Amino acid sequence: MLSGIPISRLIPPAYTYPLLRSMDAMRVGAGIAFLALSAAVLPSTLDAQAPPAPAARFLVVIDAAHGGEDLGGRFGNQPEKAYTLSLSVRLRSLLTARGFGVVTTRESDATVNADRRIEIANRANAQACISVHAAESGTGVHLFVSSLPPAEAARFHPWQTAQSAFVMRSNALAGELNAALKNSGITVTLGRTALPMIDSLMCPAVAVEVAPEQPANPDEGAQDAAGIDDPSYQAHVAEALAAALVEWRADGMGGRRP
Numbered sequence: 617m618l619s620g621i622p623i624s625r626l627i628p629p630a631y632t633y634p635l636l637r638s639m640d641a642m643r644v645g646a647g648i649a650f651l652a653l654s655a656a657v658l659p660s661t662l663d664a665q666a667p668p669a670p671a672a673r674f675l676v677v678i679d680a681a682h683g684g685e686d687l688g689g690r691f692g693n694q695p696e697k698a699y700t701l702s703l704s705v706r707l708r709s710l711l712t713a714r715g716f717g718v719v720t721t722r723e724s725d726a727t728v729n730a731d732r733r734i735e736i737a738n739r740a741n742a743q744a745c746i747s748v749h750a751a752e753s754g755t756g757v758h759l760f761v762s763s764l765p766p767a768e769a770a771r772f773h774p775w776q777t778a779q780s781a782f783v784m785r786s787n788a789l790a791g792e793l794n795a796a797l798k799n800s801g802i803t804v805t806l807g808r809t810a811l812p813m814i815d816s817l818m819c820p821a822v823a824v825e826v827a828p829e830q831p832a833n834p835d836e837g838a839q840d841a842a843g844i845d846d847p848s849y850q851a852h853v854a855e856a857l858a859a860a861l862v863e864w865r866a867d868g869m870g871g872r873r874p
């Protein structure tokens with residue numbers, strides 16, 4: 617689960633906004649994130665020996681929220697951390713099969729604090745960052761973009777507000793995800809969030825919170841709807857997210873600079 621605030625300036629009025637409880641207690645230390653780090657640090661004498669740089673790949677960061685001591689929400693048969701990892705692994709494998717470079721913030725049930733996650737994501741220099749959460753309330757998939765106001769790119773970003781330079785492109789990424797999920801018949805809710813993990817990212821970034829499937833017949837309650845522990849539902853969501861990222865890459869929207 618994640619904390620969300622109901623700002624919907626860029627969201628069509630047809631969407632409703634779920635009231636989500638604040639479950640994530642992430643902390644971000646003070647710091648400065650640097651835009652350019654690695655160039656020209658090697659002595660020129662080494663340049664001739666260096667292997668040719670690999671072809672630039674379209675990189676996606678997948679952050680499986682929670683993990684280790686941080687269970688996340690407790691629902692279904694397992695804690696949230698298990699569902700986020702499962703979805704992350706599914707999405708990674710779909711993207712890898714489609715030629716994406718993928719960086720993940722965790723590959724196991726490990727405790728990874730917010731600072732470390734942000735460091736991993738920002739170092740990756742990715743064209744999209746997806747932070748995966750799960751929820752037992754609501755239906756379908758909730759997409760959250762940072763609630764920071766858009767700002768011009770600057771050479772030095774205060775870490776806590778680095779996402780402000782990417783907010784417009786994060787909105788575009790959320791639009792791509794929204795379209796692909798709806799094409800797959802999955803209900804989508806769009807919102808804004810003040811989550812430190814998202815606010816600190818220097819890439820188009822969306823928090824993706826997966827809730828149980830929308831019942832085909834709401835009059836009969838959730839009896840005929842898949843829960844987030846349903847492997848085929850997880851696969852369905854992961855396929856739609858991968859399809860959206862394929863579109864994101866094809867549209868050329870993924871250039872890192874805002």
Ligand SMILES: [Zn+2]
Nearest residue numbers: 617618688749
């Ligand atoms: Zn969560």
